[in-house]
Each structure stands twice: as structure tokens, then as C-alpha cells.
Amino acid sequence: MEALKAELAKKRKAAEEAANNRPTKYMKRGDIERMKLEEEAAMKEAASKAKQEEALRSKTRKHESPTPVSTPEPSAAEPATQFNISNEEAIRRLRTKGQPIRLFGETDKDRRLRLRALELIEERVGDKTMGQNDFRKALEDVEEEERNKLAKGGQSDANKGKEKNRDAETQVDLTLIKTDPDKLYPVIYYALKKTLAEWGQWMDERPESVKRTNQGKIAAATQVQSGEYLKPLFRALRSRSLASDVLARIAEIVYYMQMRQYQRANDAYLRLSIGNAPWPIGVTMVGIHERSAREKISSDQVAHVLNDEVSRKYIQSLKRLLTFSQTKYPPEDSSQLMG
Numbered sequence: 193m194e195a196l197k198a199e200l201a202k203k204r205k206a207a208e209e210a211a212n213n214r215p216t217k218y219m220k221r222g223d224i225e226r227m228k229l230e231e232e233a234a235m236k237e238a239a240s241k242a243k244q245e246e247a248l249r250s251k252t253r254k255h256e257s258p259t260p261v262s263t264p265e266p267s268a269a270e271p272a273t274q275f276n277i278s279n280e281e282a283i284r285r286l287r288t289k290g291q292p293i294r295l296f297g298e299t300d301k302d303r304r305l306r307l308r309a310l311e312l313i314e315e316r317v318g319d320k321t322m323g324q325n326d327f328r329k330a331l332e333d334v335e336e337e338e339r340n341k342l343a344k345g346g347q348s349d350a351n352k353g354k355e356k357n358r359d360a361e362t363q364v365d366l367t368l369i370k371t372d373p374d375k376l377y378p379v380i381y382y383a384l385k386k387t388l389a390e391w392g393q394w395m396d397e398r399p400e401s402v403k404r405t406n407q408g409k410i411a412a413a414t415q416v417q418s419g420e421y422l423k424p425l426f427r428a429l430r431s432r433s434l435a436s437d438v439l440a441r442i443a444e445i446v447y448y449m450q451m452r453q454y455q456r457a458n459d460a461y462l463r464l465s466i467g468n469a470p471w472p473i474g475v476t477m478v479g480i481h482e483r484s485a486r487e488k489i490s491s492d493q494v495a496h497v498l499n500d501e502v503s504r505k506y507i508q509s510l511k512r513l514l515t516f517s518q519t520k521y522p523p524e525d526s527s528q529l530m531g
Contacts, residue, residue, distance in 0.1 A: 227313060234309040242305065282307050362386055364447040369440045374432060376443050381429040383446045391415050391516045418512045421505035449514055452523040457514055458530045465507050
């Protein structure tokens with residue numbers, strides 16, 4: 193019975209440790225304060241070590257014999273020599289971290305200690321802050337754009353009527369997938385650009401009371417982030433370098449989005465993101481000939497595992513465009529709504 197209780201306690205402790213080590217997409221205020229305390233403690237520890245090393249070196253100079261003897265340096269000096277970098281390298285690392293290159297009254301030695309403390313904090317935090325930098329940058333871009341608009345006095349756009357002439361050019365024809373796929377590239381490009389511009393205009397037309405709320409800023413940052421994520425897709429469309437199956441699925445998404453058949457567009461999105469390739473059941477390669485189950489794995493049925501981070505981001509942005517289009521242009525038939 194005691195052994196069973198010990199085993200249960202061991203498993204419970206392992207589960208709690210796994211839950212604590214799981215990376216999250218957000219940070220609590222307590223975690224931020226704890227990180228600041230850890231940073232201050234690391235800086236104090238590094239400063240105390242430096243003082244001890246300086247005192248140790250001064251003692252060795254006082255008690256140094258006139259005939260120099262080749263003795264190994266004390267082990268306490270190893271951490272200082274291990275992080276002995278140049279000032280240019282310290283400035284470069286601080287700039288990559290978004291930190292000031294010099295604080296008021298800070299010496300070169302203090303700057304190196306501060307850089308070392310920051311790197312130690314980043315090593316402890318690990319991957320918990322992964323995925324926050326893009327969204328934080330999008331929020332900063334939105335706030336900067338709002339400041340620029342206020343400084344310019346809210347100038348009106350003179351090119352609003354020019355987008356109406358592209359409506360006929362941005363209509364996707366699915367028959368081009370097999371007949372002439374090269375004609376699909378500019379059509380999809382302008383259709384996605386048009387939807388993204390409508391999303392941005394829809395964000396700008398919101399009242400100021402909504403824009404300044406936390407949810408309003410997050411929605412605007414999501415739109416800016418989606419535009420950044422779609423840039424690799426736009427480059428691939430301009431260079432006509434997409435895979436044939438990816439081009440076909442994106443064409444279906446844009447076509448059904450234009451037809452306001454969002455349920456079918458969502459099905460095409462799922463086929464693009466996770467694929468629909470059937471795996472054969474049983475033995476399929478006994479002899480030298482392929483079996484029927486093997487023949488079903490054709491080039492039209494590809495399983496996209498989404499191991500590419502760039503493609504994952506622009507596919508996620510396509511789903512956001514679908515959600516916006518459904519919000520602005522709801523379908524006449526409620527059965528075509530996405531779930």
C-alpha cells in the first residue's frame with residue numbers, strides 16, 4: 193500500500209512539473225515581476241563576483257613574489273574571462289535584444305555584466321515568450337499609424353474609387369486550374385489584396401471609442417499581422433512559384449469566398465492545411481504491380497503537414513480573411529456559414 197501511494201505521488205509530481213514547463217502564449221504579471229527580480233538578482237550576483245575577483249587580484253598583486261612563478265589562475269576568475277567580449281560585440285548584442293546600449297553612468301564593464309544578466313534571464317525563460325514578438329510589433333505598428341494619422345489631420349484617401357475597376361479582374365475561374373493555371377496567379381493576387389485592403393478600411397472606419405479599447409487595438413494588430421504573414425504568399429504569386437496543389441486549393445478558397453459559400457471555402461482551407469490523402473489499409477505492395485489502394489494516393493491528394501512556418505502563417509491569414517469576409521458579406525443561405 194505504501195509503495196502504491198509513493199508511485200501515485202511520484203506521478204502527480206511529474207504531471208505538475210510537465211504542466212509548469214509547458215510553453216504558453218501569454219505571461220502573467222507575476223511572471224513579469226519574477227523575471228525582473230531574477231534579472232536584478234543576476235546583475236547583483238555578477239557584480240558581487242566581479243568585486244570578489246577584483247579583490248582577489250589585488251591580494252595576489254600585494255603578496256606577489258619578486259620572481260614570477262607560473263601558477264594557474266584561480267577558478268573564480270573563469271566566469272569573467274569566459275564573457276570577455278569587445279565593446280562592439282556587446283553593443284551589437286544589446287541592439288538585437290532591443291536594449292539600450294548604455295545606461296546613465298554605466299561603464300563598459302557594467303554594460304557587459306548587464307548583457308550577461310539579460311542572456312541568463314533569456315536562457316531561464318526559454319520558449320515561454322515565443323510567438324509574442326510578432327504580435328507586439330503589430331501592436332506598435334498600429335499605434336504608430338494612429339499617431340501619424342492624427343499628425344496629418346485625417347487626410348482622406350483619393351484612391352477609393354480606383355478599386356472598383358478591378359472587380360471584374362479579380363473574379364476567379366476554377367476552370368483555369370486545369371486549362372491555364374498561370375492566369376490564376378494575378379487574379380488571386382489582386383483578389384487577396386482587395387480583401388486585405390477592405391479589411392484595413394473597415395478597421396479605419398470604426399469609431400474612435402472602439403479603436404482605443406484593448407479589443408479594438410488587438411483587432412487592428414491582427415489585421416496588420418495578417419498583412420505581414422501574407423507577404424511571402426504575394427511574392428510567390430508574383431513569381432508564379434506556388435506548387436500546383438497549393439495553387440488549386442487557394443483558388444478554391446478565393447472563389448468560394450467571392451461566391452459567399454464560406455462552408456465550401458472552409459473545406460478548401462482544411463484540405464490546404466491538413467490535406468485529405470487516404471492511407472491504404474492492408475498490404476498494397478506484394479508483387480511488382482501497384483494495387484488499387486496504392487493508386488488512390490495521387491498528386492491531387494497530398495497531406496500537408498504544415499512543417500513550414502512561413503506557409504503555416506499565410507494559411508492562417510487566409511482563414512482570417514475568410515472570417516472577415518463572412519462578417520462583412522454574410523451569405524444569403526445560413527447553411528453556407530463557417531462553423
